[in-house]
Amino acid sequence: VNKDLVKERKSATFDKELLTEILYNGKEGVKRRRYLQNIAIQDPYLKSLTPWWNRDRETHYDIALKKAVYLNQLMEKMNITAPIDMFILREAAACQENNPLGLHQVMFIPTIEKQGTKEQIEKFLPPARAMKYIGTYAQTELGHGTFIRGLETTATYDPKTEEFIINSPTLTSMKYWPGSLGKTSNHVILMAQLHSQGKNHGIHAFVVQIRSLEDHRPLPGITVGDIGNKLGYEGMDNGFLMFNNVRVPRDAMLMRYSRVERDGTYVPPKNAKIAYGSMVFIRAMIVGDMGRSLAQASVIAIRYSAVRRQTEIRPGGEEPQVIDYQTQQEKLFPLLAASYAYIFMGYHMAVEYFRVTAEIERGNMEEMQSLHALAAGLKALSSDLASSGVDRLRVSCGGHGYSLASGLPKIFTNITPAMTYEGENTVMYLQCARYLIKMYAQVASGQQLSGFISYLSNKPRPHSGVNEALKLEDLIELYEHAASRLIQGVAMKMQSLMKSGKPEEVARNMCSVQMVQASKVREVIPWKL
C-alpha cells in the first residue's frame, strides 16, 4: 500500500471498524457483507469479463445480461435469498452497472403480486418466476414522463370478443425510456388509458406480451426497439414501443382493485391511493443509494488526494499531498459528510416507511402525507447533491478524474438520472412545498403539529443560541427557523397574490422558485446552499 495512504489511515481519530459496524448492521452484518463481497470479487467468471472502462455499447449490454443471469444462478446455487444479501452481492459484482433483469424483479413481478387477482397471480407468476416471461414496466411515453394522467396509449374494451384493443394513437404516445424494453423483455406491465362503454376510466395496468416466446421477435402489430445511446446506462436497453390495435384477452388487465366486467361495465377501486406506499419506499431507497454512491466517489477522490502530490509550495521542498490544500479539503470533506448523512437518512426513512405503513394498515392515515412529502423532498435533494457532488469529486481528481479508469465518470453517469426518474426533482420539491404550505396554514389557524413537521409550530427564541462553541442543536434550530421563515414567506406571498385576484395556479407558479428553495432548506441540508 502507498505510504501516504498508510500515514493518513494511521492518523484517524476514530475506530474505523466500529464505524463500519454502525454503517453495516453490527459485527455480524459486516462479516456477512465481506463474505459476500469476496465471493463477487474473487469469482473467476466475473473476473474474466471485459472491465467496465473498456467496453463498447454492445459489450456493455452483453456483459450486463451475462452478469445478471450468472448472479441469479450463483445465488440460487449458494442459496442466497435474503434481499440484503442479494443486494450486497450484486453491488460488489456489478457496482454502478445496469441489470437488464432488474425491472423484472422489482417492477414486473411485484406489480402482478400487488395488483393481480388470485387467478392472475396463478397465471402470470409461475412463468415469470421461471424467467419464461421476462417483463418490464412500460409507463413513460415520448410525450409524458411526469404527468402520468397525460399518457396517450389506449386500451379499449371490446365486449364482443372480450378483449382489449391496445393502441398507440399518436407519435407522442410511443412508450419511450422503459428499461429492459429495447432487447430483453417479452412482456410488459403496460400503463394505458382504459376505455370501456365509450368512457375513459383513466390509467390502468395491463400485462401484455410483446415478443414471441419462441424466437423473441416482436409480435404482430408491435414495434419495439432500443432508444440508442445515452450519457450512461450503457448496459441497459431502454426502449421504445408502439401498438397498432393489438388485441389482448380481458384478463390482461390487472383487476385486484378495479375491474372491467365481461359486458364492459367498469368497477372502480375503493381507495384511489393504492400505489402511494411503494413510491415512498422506492424514494427512500434512492436516498440511501445516493448516499452510498457519493461515498464511493468520495473514497476514490479522497484516496487519490492522499496519494497525489502536486506543486512545490516551498522552493526545493517536497510537493504536498493535494489533500493538504485547504481548497481540496473544501471540495472533498463536505461531500464525505453528506454521504454519511444520506446513508443514515436512507435507513431512517426505510424504518419510518415500515412504521407508518403499519399505522396505515391499522387505519391511521395521519402521517402518510407527511412521510410522502419528506420522501419527495429528500429524494430530490439527495439526488441533486449526489449528482453534482460526484461530478465535483471527479473534477477534484484533475485529468485522471476524466478517465473511465478512475471509476468516477461511471458513478456520475449512472446516478444522475436519479434526478429525473421516480419523480422529476423540481416536481418533487414543489410537492413537498405544497404540503408544507398546507401545514403552515394549519399552524396559522392555531393547530399544533407533530412528527417531521412539528418545527413549524415552534416559536423561535428571540436570540440565536449560536456562539463560539457551536452546538449541533443550535444549528438545527437555525435551520428549522430558516425553513419556517421561508415557508411563511411563500405562504404569505401566495395569499397576497390570490387576494390581488390571481388564480391559485398562477399564484402558485409565481411562488414556485421560492417553494423549491423552501423545501430544500426544510430537509436540514448537510451542505451549503
Next chain:
Amino acid sequence: VNKDLVKERKSATFDKELLTEILYNGKEGVKRRRYLQNIAIQDPYLKSLTPWWNRDRETHYDIALKKAVYLNQLMEKMNITAPIDMFILREAAACQENNPLGLHQVMFIPTIEKQGTKEQIEKFLPPARAMKYIGTYAQTELGHGTFIRGLETTATYDPKTEEFIINSPTLTSMKYWPGSLGKTSNHVILMAQLHSQGKNHGIHAFVVQIRSLEDHRPLPGITVGDIGNKLGYEGMDNGFLMFNNVRVPRDAMLMRYSRVERDGTYVPPKNAKIAYGSMVFIRAMIVGDMGRSLAQASVIAIRYSAVRRQTEIRPGGEEPQVIDYQTQQEKLFPLLAASYAYIFMGYHMAVEYFRVTAEIERGNMEEMQSLHALAAGLKALSSDLASSGVDRLRVSCGGHGYSLASGLPKIFTNITPAMTYEGENTVMYLQCARYLIKMYAQVASGQQLSGFISYLSNKPRPHSGVNEALKLEDLIELYEHAASRLIQGVAMKMQSLMKSGKPEEVARNMCSVQMVQASKVREVIPWKL
C-alpha cells in the same frame, strides 16, 4: 415548424437579426457565417458519416480523423484560409467533436515557429505543413499536470555524439493525456528536463519523432498508445508515451531562446516569461468557447422547453409549455444570459490581448500581469459555470436530456475538461487571487490603480445606490464593493496569520478557500454564487 416555437419567436421584443449581427461581426460576418455553415451542413460526404450519437469509440476516432482530413482538403480546394472562416466551417461540420489533427495545427507547428531557430523552422516546418510529420504537444505526465517544473522526463546531452538521450526514468514520468498521441502522431513537441554537464537546466521543448514515417510503428525504445476510454473525447486519441534512452540529434531541442552548445554549454534565455502571452490567448479563447457552448446548450433546452408540454395545472385545461413554469425559467434564463456575457467577454479579452501584447512589444509591461490574472480567473469561472450550467440544462430537459440524441451530453462531456486543462481551475483562481492581494497591498500603501483592477482604489459610497429602479451601474458597484471587501478580508487574514508566526505558504493555504471566493466575485459574475 412547431406552432409553439413560432409563437415564442413572434413574441420576441428585440430584432433578432440585429442581435445576430452584433454577435457575428455585422451583416457581412453573418452572411459569410451562414454561407460557410451551409457548406458544412449540406456536404454529402459529411452527411453520409454515422451521426455522433450512434458511434462506438472506434467509429468516433475513425470519423473524427476522416472529417479532419476531408475538411483540410475542402478548405484548400475552396481556398478558405482566414482563421475565422476555418473555425466557422469546422464548428458547423464537427460541432463539439474532436479534431485529431487539431493539436498539430495549434500546438505543434506554432511551437516550432515560435521557439525554433531559422534552421529548425526550415527543417521541420515543410514536412509538418505537408502533413508528412504529424505532431502533437506532449507535456503532461502521469504524475504531473499542474506543476510543470515537476515533470520527470529527461533529455541528457551527450557531447560525444552531440545527441540528447531521452528517457522516462519512473512510471510517473510517463507522458499521459496528450491528445493525438495515442494513434495519430509521428512526432511530438516533448517537454523534458534538460540535463547537460551534470546540471539540470529545467524544462525545455524538443522535437522528437516517435513513429516510423513508413509504417507508423513506434520507433525503437518508444512505448506509445491510447490511454483508453474517457467520459467524452471519444474522437481524440489521448495517449501515453515512454522513452527508454532514445537518442535524438542536438537540433531536436528548440533553440531560439536557450541553447546547448556542441560541447554541452547551456545558454539560458534572456527573458524567462516568453510563453506568457500565448497562454493568455488560449485562455481568452476558452472563455468565448465556454460562452458559445453554453449558448448551444441553452438553445436546445429553451427550444425544447417551448415545445414540451407537461402537467395539467388547471383541471381539464391544456398542459402548459414547460417554459412557462417559473422554476423552468430560473433554470434556463440565467444561463442564457451567461452565454452572452462570456461570448462578449471572450471577444473583449482577445482585443485586450492584442492591445496589451502590442504594448509589451513596445516595452511597456505594465498591464501584462493584470491581463494574465484576468485571463486565469475568467478561464476558471467560465469553464466552471459552463460545465455545471450545461449539465443543469441537460437535466432541465427531463429524461430526453439524458439521451445522446438531445445533443446535451455531447456538449457536457466535451467542455467539462476545460475546467482541468490549460490551467486547472482552482490553481487559476488562486493565481488570480494572489495578484489581487498584491494589488490590494499597493492600494493600501497609497497607490492609485488603473485598468481592470482600478475598482480596488474606489471608495464605496456610504449608502448603496440600489433601489426599486435597478440600474446596471449600481449592480456593478455592488459587485466591485463586494470584491474589494473580500480581497481586503483575505489580505488582512493572511497578514495576521503571518504575524502570529505562520510561514507564508501555510498562511496562504489557510486563506485559500477565501481566495478562490474572492477571485470568483472579482470576475463580475453574471450568476448567483
